[in-house]
Amino acid sequence: MTAFFALTTSLLWGLADFGGGLLARRTPALTVVVVSQAVAAAVLGAIVLATGGWAEAGPRLWFAFAAGLVGPVALLSFYQALALGPMGVVSPLATLSVAVPLGVGLALGERPGLLQAAGIAVAVTGVVLAGGPQLGGAAVQRRAILLTLVAALGFGTVFALITEASENVTGLFLALFVQRLTNVAVGGAALAVSVRRGGTALPEGGFPWASLPALAFVGLADVAANGTYAVAARSGPVTVAAVLASLYPVVTALAARGFLSERLRAIQAAGAGLALLGTLLLATG
Numbered sequence: 001m002t003a004f005f006a007l008t009t010s011l012l013w014g015l016a017d018f019g020g021g022l023l024a025r026r027t028p029a030l031t032v033v034v035v036s037q038a039v040a041a042a043v044l045g046a047i048v049l050a051t052g053g054w055a056e057a058g059p060r061l062w063f064a065f066a067a068g069l070v071g072p073v074a075l076l077s078f079y080q081a082l083a084l085g086p087m088g089v090v091s092p093l094a095t096l097s098v099a100v101p102l103g104v105g106l107a108l109g110e111r112p113g114l115l116q117a118a119g120i121a122v123a124v125t126g127v128v129l130a131g132g133p134q135l136g137g138a139a140v141q142r143r144a145i146l147l148t149l150v151a152a153l154g155f156g157t158v159f160a161l162i163t164e165a166s167e168n169v170t171g172l173f174l175a176l177f178v179q180r181l182t183n184v185a186v187g188g189a190a191l192a193v194s195v196r197r198g199g200t201a202l203p204e205g206g207f208p209w210a211s212l213p214a215l216a217f218v219g220l221a222d223v224a225a226n227g228t229y230a231v232a233a234r235s236g237p238v239t240v241a242a243v244l245a246s247l248y249p250v251v252t253a254l255a256a257r258g259f260l261s262e263r264l265r266a267i268q269a270a271g272a273g274l275a276l277l278g279t280l281l282l283a284t285g
Contacts, residue, residue: 001231001232002235002244003236005229005231005232006244008225009229010248010250010251011248012225014091014249014251016221017078017087017249017252018251018255019214019217019221020078020082020218020222021087021090021252022082023079023215023218024080024083026211027208028199029080030187030190030201031191032215033075033076033187035215036222037072037184037222039220041177044173044177048173052170053171053173053174055170056170057174060175064166064176065178066161067157067161068178068183072187074153077147077148078090078094081147081148081151084144085256085262086256086262086268087253087255088256089268089272091252091253092253092276093126093145093272094151094155094249095152095246095249095279097155098242099123099152100157104160119278119279119280122278123274123278125271125274126278129270129271158179159229163230166230169231172227172231225248232245246279
């Protein structure tokens with residue numbers, strides 16, 4: 001069961017990342033975040049009402065609220081990074097979010113073993129190489145790398161918070177609902193501020209109604225992935241769940257290669273692969 005739910009998480013996250021990054025190339029990233037998360041919040045609200053999830057309300061929901069504050073920053077950074085591309089580099093780098101649980105463990109007195117130390121070294125090397133040193137051809141923009149690292153930190157924080165936000169499946173629905181409501185509120189406020197400062201909320205031609213199904217899919221896939229990951233982590237070893245769930249960049253990279261015909265320079269591909277390898281070492285160490 002752990003393997004099934006964790007691999008499902010990888011599939012859902014990978015497809016959501018690809019869809020969100022693709023949409024952010026045509027629609028402002030903040031709008032993608034707000035609309036996709038609003039759809040997810042509406043669906044989760046209906047589920048909470050149907051399952052009586054309000055009965056699970058308690059102090060633990062503060063963790064969900066905190067995750068909702070961090071989530072929009074991480075998603076916005078990630079979608080902007082994916083829009084800058086290439087997805088085959090950006091998505092693997094985002095898996096460095098696993099380093100956040102490692103940091104929490106260190107703060108609680110744990111010390112990394114040899115495998116985890118090796119993972120840190122490999123991951124850092126991967127970050128440097130994925131930036132595309134000027135050895136010919138166009139390098140990945142530094143802004144894309146920076147945004148990806150911000151997103152990784154945010155994702156890792158959200159994962160740590162959301163696992164503390166509920167004790168059962170019904171409570172998980174409520175926690176995810178609170179998280180998404182907060183996402184929409186924070187993202188909507190940021191979008192309003194952006195518009196006041198001269199930014200755009202919509203592409204030329206108005207709201208992309210033709211993209212609404214894709215926006216809905218991105219939001220629902222993202223929230224479903226959070227749910228399946230929580231179930232995977234509860235049904236078996238967290239390390240196993242983390243390793244299998246961290247394979248989602250493979251899905252994003254394959255989708256980018258299949259639909260966008262992306263091609264990476266050898267050094268960039270090697271860096272992305274090392275970042276992913278380092279993440280797996282961190283998770284299994």
